[in-house]
Amino acid sequence: MAVQDTETDSRLGVDLGAGLTLKNPVMPASGCFGPEMGTLFDLGQLGALVPKTIFYGERAGNPAPRTAESPAGMLNSIGIPSRGVEHFLTELLPEYTKYDSPVIVSIGGLGIEEYDRLAERLNGEPGVAGLEVNISCPNLEAGGMEIGASPANVERVLRGVSDRFDGPVIAKLTPNITSIADIAKASEQGGATAISAINTLSGMVIDVDNQRTVTGTMTGGVSGPAIRPIAVRMVWQVCSAVSLPVVGIGGITSAKDALEFILAGATAVAVGTANFTRPTTMLDVIEGLKTYVETHHLSSIDDVRGQLEEGMRVAIEPPRPATPVSGRAG
Amino acid sequence: MAVQDTETDSRLGVDLGAGLTLKNPVMPASGCFGPEMGTLFDLGQLGALVPKTIFYGERAGNPAPRTAESPAGMLNSIGIPSRGVEHFLTELLPEYTKYDSPVIVSIGGLGIEEYDRLAERLNGEPGVAGLEVNISCPNLEAGGMEIGASPANVERVLRGVSDRFDGPVIAKLTPNITSIADIAKASEQGGATAISAINTLSGMVIDVDNQRTVTGTMTGGVSGPAIRPIAVRMVWQVCSAVSLPVVGIGGITSAKDALEFILAGATAVAVGTANFTRPTTMLDVIEGLKTYVETHHLSSIDDVRGQLEEGMRVAIEPPRPATPVSGRAG
Amino acid sequence: MTSELLDANGTIPVFAGTHVPQLRLPSSVRLEVMQTNGHHAPAATFVETEIISNEEIAPEHYLMRVRSEALANGEPGQFGVIRPGSATDIHPILPRPMAVYQYDKAACTADFVYRVVGYGTAAMAQRRAGDIVEIVGPVGRPFPISDTTNGILIVGRGIGVCSLTTLIDEANRRNIEIYAVFSARNKDVVLGKDMIKKARGNALYVDDSDGSSDVENVEPWISEIIESGRVQQAYVCGSNRLIELVTRLAAPADVETYVSLEAHMACGLGYCHSCATGAFGESAESPLVCRDGPVFRCHPAGVTV
Amino acid sequence: MTSELLDANGTIPVFAGTHVPQLRLPSSVRLEVMQTNGHHAPAATFVETEIISNEEIAPEHYLMRVRSEALANGEPGQFGVIRPGSATDIHPILPRPMAVYQYDKAACTADFVYRVVGYGTAAMAQRRAGDIVEIVGPVGRPFPISDTTNGILIVGRGIGVCSLTTLIDEANRRNIEIYAVFSARNKDVVLGKDMIKKARGNALYVDDSDGSSDVENVEPWISEIIESGRVQQAYVCGSNRLIELVTRLAAPADVETYVSLEAHMACGLGYCHSCATGAFGESAESPLVCRDGPVFRCHPAGVTV
C-alpha cells in the first residue's frame, strides 16, 4: 500500500508570526526527522521542515546505546552529533529545500556566543525560513540545560540571535525547570517571535541485572506519549504567559493529541517520537485536523486555539462526543 | 485465591535514619493507601505505613472527576481533602497502629505555619513513628508547589517541623522544579532526617471533543510508570547532593522498578499508583527483592544501594542477565 | 434511613458546601447517603482468578464470567473493580468499575456485562477464557430491599441496567413482584431481558430507534405501576431523565427511590478519594461513590430529610 | 572497497576518535564501513501490510510472513524495522529491527524469524494472520557477493543466523558453493537448517548442549574450508567469538570477512542517530548501523586499510 497524500486545505493554514505562515500546523520535531523520510512520502505536505539541531562546528554524539524504551515513551542520549554549519548549508539544506515547505533551522550552542555566530552565519541564507533556538537539550555537557534554565541567559541568547537574524526566531524551551512561564517571558523579552515547547524531560532507566544505565550516559531525555500531559500543561502555561505563537510538542501521535495542544493555546504542533512509531503520523495528524474542522464547522483551525474550559464535570450520562476525532488507540 | 503472605527476611531491613528502621524497604506512597487495604492483606508485612497527607483543619477536595488516565500513567486532582489532625488522631491513626509497621504521618500545609502547628500537635503522640512533610502537592491553591519550589521556604518549613517534632522528619520533594538537588540540600539544611522523592508531575489532559480538561480542575498530577525515568533520575540527583537516606517514589510496579531506585541510591521505596493497578504490588516487590538478595548473594539489600555504573555499552552479544529479576511486563 | 445530604449546607460537616450541579444530576433531584443501619455488606477481597468465558452477547457488549466465591456472594448493587489487562507496567494502569450482572452462588461464579467504550473495555474484550483476571470486590453499599416490600420497580438504561439485574434474582428469591423498564439506543442492546425472563418479571423494553424510550412514552407505564401501589421501592441507573422521572413520580406515592451512580475510580476501596460524588465543598469532603455508594437514595429537590 | 575505519584516529573526520571497545567487539577485530561503489541497494519504503502467517517454529521462535513487494525485493543482509503492536499511543512505541529471513519475490512475501526476548517481540508473537503490520524497509547496506566468488562461508549464532539466510538463496541462485556453521544454545533452536537444505549447502550445526559449539570445536572445520581455498568471502553474525575466529582465520587466506551488527534503533532510516556503532568521538559522529551498516567489513586489528 502506498502512503496516501494529503490535499492542502486552507482552513488548516496558520501564522507563526514574523511572516512565517504555514499551510498547516503540523511539522516534525527537531532530531526526529530527516530528508531520509522523503523516500517514504512527499515532505512538501508538511507545514514546515525542522532538521536536527546543528552546531557551529563539528561535534560527536554520545556513547551507545543511545536510545531505550520507557513505559509509553523512550529515552534518548543521542547528544546532538553535528557536522557543523558549513556542512549543513552545502550538503543538508539542499535536501530540505527541494520540498514545498519552509525550513526552520534548529541551532544549538555549547556557549552563548555559538548561538550568535550561527545566527550571523545563517542570516540571509536562501532557504532558511526561520530559526529554532534549542536552549533545552539536556544531553549537553555545557550550554543546553544550563542556558535554558536561567531567564537571564535565555533572554541574552534570544537577543543575540534575533539581533543577528532577520526573520522568525523560535525559542525552544526545556521542561526541566520550575516555571516555564518565566522562561517564555524571557524569550519574548529577548526578541523571540514564537515559542516551541517542550523538549525532552531528563530521565534515567537502569538495567538492574547489569547495574548500569541502559543508555551509554547516566541520563537521557524522555519523550513520547508518556510526557504528553506534562507538555500540554506547559504549553498552556506558556500561552497564558506570553502573547507569542506557540508550537506545541510532546508525545503527539494523532490529531486528537495535536488538538489537546491547540486547545491549550498552541498555534502549531510538532511530532517527534511518533515519527519512529509510525513514519506517516504527521500525515495522519493533518488528515485528522481536516476532519475536525469539517465536523466542527470551523472556518479555520485557529478558531479553536485556546478554547479550553475547565473541568469536564461528572455526569451520570457523560456527554458522548457527537463526532469523535479519529486517532489511534489511547 | 488468597493473597500470599510474605515472610520477614533480615536481609531486607533498612535504616531510614533518626532511629527509623524498617523490616523491609517497601512502603505505600501517601494518598495511594488506606487502612481499607487491610481487608485485602496483612498490612503488617509492609516496611512502613504512610496515610494520606493530613492538614491541621478540615478541607475539601477538588471538583470531580478527580482522576483520569494518561499513557502508562494517571492524572489526579484529588486536592487532599482532610478532616483535620484531631479526627486523624482519634479516628484514623488507630486503624494504622493495629499493624506491626511504623506509621509515617504525611503532613501538609496551606502556609508555613500550618506545618509548625501540625508538628507540634503530633509530637509525642504514640503511634507516630515519623513525619513526612509534603511540600510538593501541586494541586493546592496555596502552600504545595509554591513552598516546595523555593529553597528558602523549604528550609524554613523543615526547620519548623524538625524543631517541633522529636523524631524522623522526611521531606517529600516536588519534581516540578529546576534543581531537585538544591531543594534536597535546603531540606537537609532545615533539619530533615530523610528525603522522599518524587511527588506527581503537574500535567493536563484534554477532552478535545468537549474542549474541556478531563479532570474537574485545569491541571492534575501525573503519576505511574510514565514518570518512572524522571523519578529515578531525580532520586539519583538527590542522592548525589545530600547524604540523607532517600525514599524513592514514582511509577514503581515491581521489584525491578524498586531496584532501579535502590541502585540510583534510594534506601527505601514507596509504591503509589501501582496499588490501584494491583493492590498486592507491595508484597510482590518485597518478594522480588528477596529473590534478588538471594540470587545476587547479598547479605543486605543495602549492599547494592547506589551501586550504579554508567552506560550498558553496546555489545554484539549483549550480556544476558544470569538471573533475571521477576517483574511483570514492561 | 435518614442522613447527610449531598447538597446540605454547613449543617453536616462532612458534606457541607457540596454542589449538586457538579454531578449534573437533574436539579430537581437531591441525593442522600444511606445509613448502613448495622447491615454489613460483604467486604472487599482481592480476587485473582480465572476467566471462565468472555463472549460478545450483543454488538459492542461482552459477558465475562469469572470464578470467585467472594464475588458470587456479593449483594445486589455491589460491584467489582477489574484490571483490564495483565501487565502492570503499561497502559491501562487503572482498574475499571463494573457491576455484577449475575451471581451464581452455587457455582461460585460472577458475571460482568460490559460495553466496549474505550481502551480499558476494549482490552477486557481481548481477554480469553483461562486468562487470569484481577478484581477487587465485592465493593460498595448494596441496594436495600425492605422486608415489607412486595413489589419493586427497576428502571435502567444502557449499561446502567447491569447495576440492577442482581435485584431481579434477589426479588425473585423473595417472591417480590418485579416491574422493569429497560431502555437502550437500539433493540439489539437492550440488556437484562434474560434475567427478567428467568424471574418471570413484568417488563417494558424500549429503545431510541422507534422513539419508545422517550420519557413521555414510558411515563404512563411507570406512573400506573406506582399509583397502583404495587411497588414500595424503585431503583434507577443509567439515565438522568429516568432518575428525574422516577423520583418525581415515586415521592408522592411514598415509594423509596434509589440510584446507582458512576464515578471515575482508582482504588475502589474508599481511600483514594477519586470518586467523590462530583460534589465539592468549601470546608470538607463529599461522599465517595465506591464507599458511600454506589447506591444513594433520591429525593425530589426541596425535600428535607 | 576501502574506506573509513571505525577506530581510525583523526584521519577521517567523520569517524575520528571512535572507540572500538564501545562495541565490545573483540579487540582483535576492527571494522570498516563498506563503500557503496555505485551499487544502490533498494531504498526504504513504508510498508503497511497484512500478516499472512505468524507461527511458532521452535521454542520461543516465531516466523512472521508478510505480503510486500518492496520487502520481497530487498537484498541479502537488508532488514526491516517492524512495529510490534497496532496502537501508537501506548507501549511499545519504538519499532524493532528484524532481518529478513527469506524472500519470495514471486509471491511478494518476506519472512521474519524472531526470538521472543522482551516486550516488543512478545507483542509481535501475539499478532495474528490478517492483522496489519507496519514496517519500514528494506533498509541498510546488503552483504556484497563478489562476481568472482565461487564459494562463501556463513557463520551465525542464535538469531544472528536470520541475518545470513538470504545469502543462502542468493548464493544458490548464482551457483556459489555454500559452507555454513550455525550455532545455538540447544539443538531445538538452531535456525537456518531449512534454507541450507533447500540450497543443498554444506553445514555444520552445533550447539551448547553437547559443547559442539565451542570455538575449539568449530575452528578446525572453518580453518579447513578457508585453507582449502574453496571460499572467497565469509559472513558472520551473532557471536563475538565467531567474528573473532573467522576474521583471524580468513585474513591470511585473503578471504573477505563481513559482519552484520546490531544496535538499538529508532528510525531505521539514518536520521535519528540512535544506532551509532557504539563508538564515539571527540570531534565527530561514528557510522550508523542502519545507514552505514548493518553490514561492515572486518579486519584483524593492526591492519591498515
Ligand SMILES: Cc1cc2nc3c(=O)[nH]c(=O)nc-3n(C[C@H](O)[C@H](O)[C@H](O)COP(=O)(O)OP(=O)(O)OC[C@H]3O[C@@H](n4cnc5c(N)ncnc54)[C@H](O)[C@@H]3O)c2cc1C
Ligand atoms: C459502580 C459502577 C458500575 C459500573 N458497571 C458497569 C457495567 O456493569 N458495565 C459497563 O459496561 N460499564 C459499567 N460501568 C462503567 C464502566 O466503568 C466504564 O464504562 C469503563 O470504566 C470505561 O472504561 P474504558 O477504558 O473503556 O473507557 P475510557 O473512557 O478509555 O476510560 C478512561 C478512564 O475513565 C474511566 N471511566 C470512563 N467512563 C467511565 C464511567 N462511565 N464510569 C466510571 N469510570 C469511567 C475509566 O475507568 C478509566 O479510568 C460502571 C461504572 C461504575 C462506577
Ligand SMILES: Cc1cc2nc3c(=O)[nH]c(=O)nc-3n(C[C@H](O)[C@H](O)[C@H](O)COP(=O)(O)OP(=O)(O)OC[C@H]3O[C@@H](n4cnc5c(N)ncnc54)[C@H](O)[C@@H]3O)c2cc1C
Ligand atoms: C539489523 C538487525 C537485525 C535483527 N534481526 C533479528 C532477527 O532476524 N530476529 C530476531 O529475533 N532479532 C533480530 N534482531 C534483534 C531484535 O531487534 C531484538 O531482539 C528486538 O529488538 C528485541 O525487542 P524486545 O522488545 O523483545 O526486547 P526489549 O529488550 O524489551 O527491547 C527494548 C528496546 O531495546 C531494543 N533492543 C533490545 N535488544 C536489541 C537488539 N539485540 N538489537 C537491537 N535492538 C535491541 C528494542 O528494539 C527496544 O527498542 C535484529 C537486530 C538488528 C539491529
Ligand SMILES: Cc1cc2nc3c(=O)[nH]c(=O)nc-3n(C[C@H](O)[C@H](O)[C@H](O)COP(=O)(O)O)c2cc1C
Ligand atoms: C531521538 C531524539 C532526538 C532529538 N534531538 C533533538 C534535537 O536535536 N534538537 C531538539 O531541539 N530537540 C531534539 N529532540 C526533542 C524533540 O524535538 C521533542 O522536543 C521531544 O522529543 C518531545 O516530543 P515527542 O514526545 O513528540 O518526541 C529529540 C528527541 C528525540 C526522541
Ligand SMILES: Cc1cc2nc3c(=O)[nH]c(=O)nc-3n(C[C@H](O)[C@H](O)[C@H](O)COP(=O)(O)O)c2cc1C
Ligand atoms: C490519587 C493520588 C493521590 C495522592 N495523594 C498524595 C498525598 O495526599 N500526599 C502526597 O504526599 N502525595 C500524594 N500523591 C503522590 C504519591 O504519593 C506519589 O508521590 C506519586 O503518585 C508518584 O508515585 P507513583 O507513580 O508510584 O504513584 C498522590 C498520588 C495519587 C496518584
Ligand code: FES
Ligand atoms: S475509588 Fe478510591 S475512594 Fe472511591
Ligand code: FES
Ligand atoms: S536508527 Fe535512526 S539513525 Fe539508525
